[in-house]
Amino acid sequence: MVLIQEQSRAGRRSSAQAPLQEVEATSIPEQFRRKSRPALPEVSEMQVVRHYTRLSQKNFSIDTHFYPLGSCTMKYNPRGCNSLAMLPGFLGRHPEAPENHSQGFLACMHDLQETLKEVTGMRAVCLSPAAGSQGEFAGVAMIRAYHDARGDTARSEILVPDAAHGTNPASAVMCGYKVREIPTGLDGDMDVEALKQALGPQTAGIMLTNPSTLGVFDRRIGEIAKLVHEAGGLLYYDGANLNAILGKVRPGDMGFDVIHINLHKTFSTPHGGGGPGAGPVGVSARLEPYLPVPMVEKDGTNYRWLTERDRPETIGRLSAFAGNAGILLRAFVYARMIGREGMARVAEYSTLNANYMLKRLQKAGFEAAYPERRATHEFIITLRREARTLGVNTMDYAKRLLDYGFHAPTTYFPLLVPECLLIEPTESEDKETLDAFLEALITIEEEAESDPDLVKGAPHSLPVKRLDDVRAARELDLAWRPGADQEAD
Amino acid sequence: MPFIPHTEEEVRQMLEAIGASSIEELFDEIPDELRFNGLKDVPDAMSEMEVAQLMQARAQADGQPLCFIGAGAYDHHIPAAVWEIAGRGEFYTAYTPYQAEASQGTLQLLYEYQSMMTALTAMDVSNASLYDGASALAEAILMAVRANRKSKSKRVLVPRSLHPAYRRVAYNIVRNQDIELVELPFDMTGGHTDPAVLEQYAGEDITALVIPQPNFFGVLEEVDALTDWARANKVMSIAVVNPLALALLQPPGEWGSEGVDICCGEGQPLGAPLSSGGPYFGFLCCRQAHVRQMPGRIVGRTLDLDGKPGFTLTLQAREQHIRRSKATSNICTNQGLMVTAATIHMALLGGEGLERVAAGCNTNIGLLRDMLTGIEGVEPIFERPVFHEQVVRLPLAVKDVLHTLSAHNIQGGFDLSDDYPELGDALLICATEKRTRDEMQVYQEKLERLVQMQSKSCGAVPAG
Amino acid sequence: MSDFPTELKYAKTHEWARDEGDGTITVGITDHAQDQLGDLVFVDLPEEGDSVEAGEDCAVVESVKAASDIYSPASGEIIAVNSVLGESPELVNESAFGDGWLFKVKMSNPAELDNLLDANGYQEVAASEEH
Helix, strand or coil: CCCCHHHCCCCCCCHHHCCCCCCCCCCCCHHHECCCCCCCCCCCHHHHHHHHHHHHCCECCCCCCECCECCCCCCCCCHHHHHHHCCHHHHCCCCCCCHHHCHHHHHHHHHHHHHHHHHHCCCEEECCCCCHHHHHHHHHHHHHHHHHHCCCCCCCEEEEECCCCCHHHHHHHHCCCEEEEECECCCCCECHHHHHHHCCCCEEEEEECCCCCCCCCCCCHHHHHHHHHHCCCEEEEEHHHHHHCCCCECHHHHCCCEEECCCCCCCCCCCCCCCCCCCCEEECHHHHHHCCCCEEEEECCEEEEECCCCCCCCCCCCCCCCCCHHHHHHHHHHHHHHHHHHHHHHHHHHHHHHHHHHHHHHHCCCEECCCCCCCCCCEEEECHHHHHHHCCCHHHHHHHHHHCCECCCEECCCCCCCCEEEECCCCCCCHHHHHHHHHHHHHHHHHHHHCHHHHHCCCCCCCCCCECHHHHHHCCCCCCCCCCCCCCC | CCCCCCCHHHHHHHHHHHCCCCCHHHHCCCCHHHECCCCCCCCCCCCHHHHHHHHHHHHHHCCCCEECCCCCCCCCCCCHHHHHHHCCHHHHCCCCCCCHHHEHHHHHHHHHHHHHHHHHHCCCEECCCECCHHHHHHHHHHHHHHHCCCCCCCEEEEECCCCHHHHHHHHHHHHHHCCEEEEECCCCCCCCCCHHHHHHHCCCCCCEEEEEECCCCCECCCHHHHHHHHHHCCCEEEEEECCCHHHCECCHHHCCCCCCCEEEEECCCCCCCCHHHCCCCEEEEECHHHHHHCCCCCEEEEEECCCCEEEEECCHHHCHHHHHHHCCCCCCCCCHHHHHHHHHHHHHHHHHHHHHHHHHHHHHHHHHHHHHHCCCCCEECCCCCECCEEEEECCCCHHHHHHHHHHCCEECCEECCCCCHHHCCEEEEECCCCCCHHHHHHHHHHHHHHHHHHHHHCCCCCCC | CCCCCCCCEECCCCEEEEECCCCEEEEEECHHHHHHHCCEEEEECCCCCCEECCCCEEEEEEECCCEEEEECCCCEEEEEECHHHHCCCHHHHHCCCCCCCCEEEEECCHHHHHHCECHHHHHHHHHHHCC
């Protein structure tokens, strides 16, 4: 489709959108002014509305398609959460508003903090990290602050399972740690013998996801926690898969010292085409002094911010204000609508959906990565046999699924299972949708045998065919330039 | 069951297919001693109507006060079409465009956004956004350290005139990587960073220099001289700018003789509501030569199998999901939805519309400054030109004044006395294009009365 | 099937080194390595004059889906880099042992070459990695 920039005509404007009166900024001397206007589009309001409406129609989304992207928890995002977070009082509130203009907002934040404490079993929660990766950074920074405060500065290593999300090692490095990988055993649980070998006086902590990214619950978590603590290390819980155990098991009870929660997964806030998310952190008592700021405190009937001044040992703030407040409001509304009983139902029905899909796929001849294990809220199948014997690989299956109107599951992650599909249906999908997806996958398997080129050439019915990633990276075209004779579509 | 569609009959069929007798059985791999039942502190479920009543009451409690606070978050008009379109489910509920063929809407929009940001900043490339302005500065500093291979010191000069929260966030994020942030003082008369203060660093190994425009006081900095000093001393230059101001001001890509190396800032003025501080988005642009050191998602235009143009995420090998512990950053997502709004916002306003908004802000701050400093005892502190904020000195304690004003539904500005005690009773005020003369009049009258009461009684300002 | 020239020395980390007989070696990545990585889109080379230790990472090769560190097979000084790769990273795919070479090292301790594998030894390493 033609770029909005290419629709531009000199002198055209959406003139109702800007101040009608033209004023000169006379107080700004010539030397500070720009010499020519930036090359932004000159288009009408209707052009803009039509262009971006039509672009939106080129997207798959939860509102339009089943989106079983493993490890991303693409559940329904209730519209009520959106409209209530956008009430004028919330939308117009300045982040530096005084506390007497903030009691309603702060009450929501405080209530959300309390709910998250209870469902994670942690002592205290700070809501402000803007995303999972900021939550991870905050968590590891707190581990470091804890060791440093005790003068225990020889701890230089963070342990990370080989199946971990790539953010885990990247976050550890940002906090100045070296990363050591721990292998996974054949049954999908961590190799505890390898862990014992790796632990030592250099261990600052370990970062774990449980259920792991392999779609199984690590049954030896109690023993792992004990070993790490005995070595003087702390345990970090990556909340990416909290949906699987909400209301069933609490990270605090498993022995974790610090946790982040992806509200854009478990608490149903929108993914927005890649954000904004929210990554609140929770901690056990020993890490409480180091939590990031700001936090919200209830002082009698009054709510107030806690800042650097109230919390001298804090690792500090990670964004200019208080993180993605509007996302936190959406999560709060969601938590109130599902309530106490609804928390455990999230885990129950997401697990039911995943196990149902896994069993049906196994029955249809697909190979499960861990056939002896229960699925959690997600599971992995491997297409290595198909890749070897038919020459049709996981990427081909993923692209062909798009033709059938389903977003593809996560592909080629975790890295240690070859040709894998990580499938996460979530609790909000009904049985008919799951059945239709399973039928599509079974049909593709038949196509891969009878007409492999059909699958290898997919997708066939989308706005574009498979894109040349190599060209994109070798011949970088990252921005339209005025005057450049380029055309899209 | 809210947001769970299963009927009892379906649950029975599904369990039968699994070969389990109950849903509970599906959790049998979790050791018993870890199982938990209760959640006593989580309240019962509410219907949408009930939660709407609760939220409406809470939103109303915070009121809709008259806002003269800026300090990094600005109250601008957002065209109705911006969130009508950005709020469409196809944008709102999609994820990171990993499957490019099923995400051409978001991908093309991000490419258009990158193009708009490069036009606005006059830089070569833009990423698809970061979390907010402050964390974008931290990422820009880390990027400068990677890109300036010749410099070994990891010393970065940061003006005290930069937003205090940005300085804190940058420190908090880079502190564990042996990076030293060195504070540059500001000129007490002009409120800017005097380029002469850099002389003492000439010849030293400095990795980067941060240059805000406008700075936290609203004041315009000597960006050409600062940028040229950096270039001459092999120091990477990092601009921190208000993107709306760039509709009027010289873009960082044209500062000095060759422009800056990296440019970042807070995107909120481009279509994001104040919303208690977020979600906003940080933007990050740079010269072509540094593109592989840039963190975050980047969209490129390429061709499909039929030779038809299309869009895809590119340069992904820098990112955490591939590069793991050697990634340029741990950043995973961008602020996609906010960028969707910003792109529509910029398309609607265009260069001329943004310029009108920026000029309206600039005119209004002049008006507000003149009205307030017409009050006996209220004085402007800095004499250099500003964009849409101004520091004034009050004859009373700022905290008390703001407290009293807030009881009259006026948010009078940002109190500088904690962050800049050297300025005395200093207040940072802001007027965007939205503030009317009548609103400013209300503010002026209230403040005048407070000051007069004070001079009569010579006592404390009565609170509330 | 990948090539394993017998006149070269190999590292387990998939670099090859050719002893030029004058105290210098030419270094690249093996045909097997380029095959595993797929189409290369970028090569990040060290600078001439840099000093390197044996086993130190000093370059990166990137494909669309992976980025791999390149470790110097021997200690010494970088005396030349194949700057053509900046524009044409595909040369590594097309000619891993020829035009796709990465850099040359003036060795400070030529005995380190004895720690490397011969073609047979490396072929076993490569074979053990096939799934």
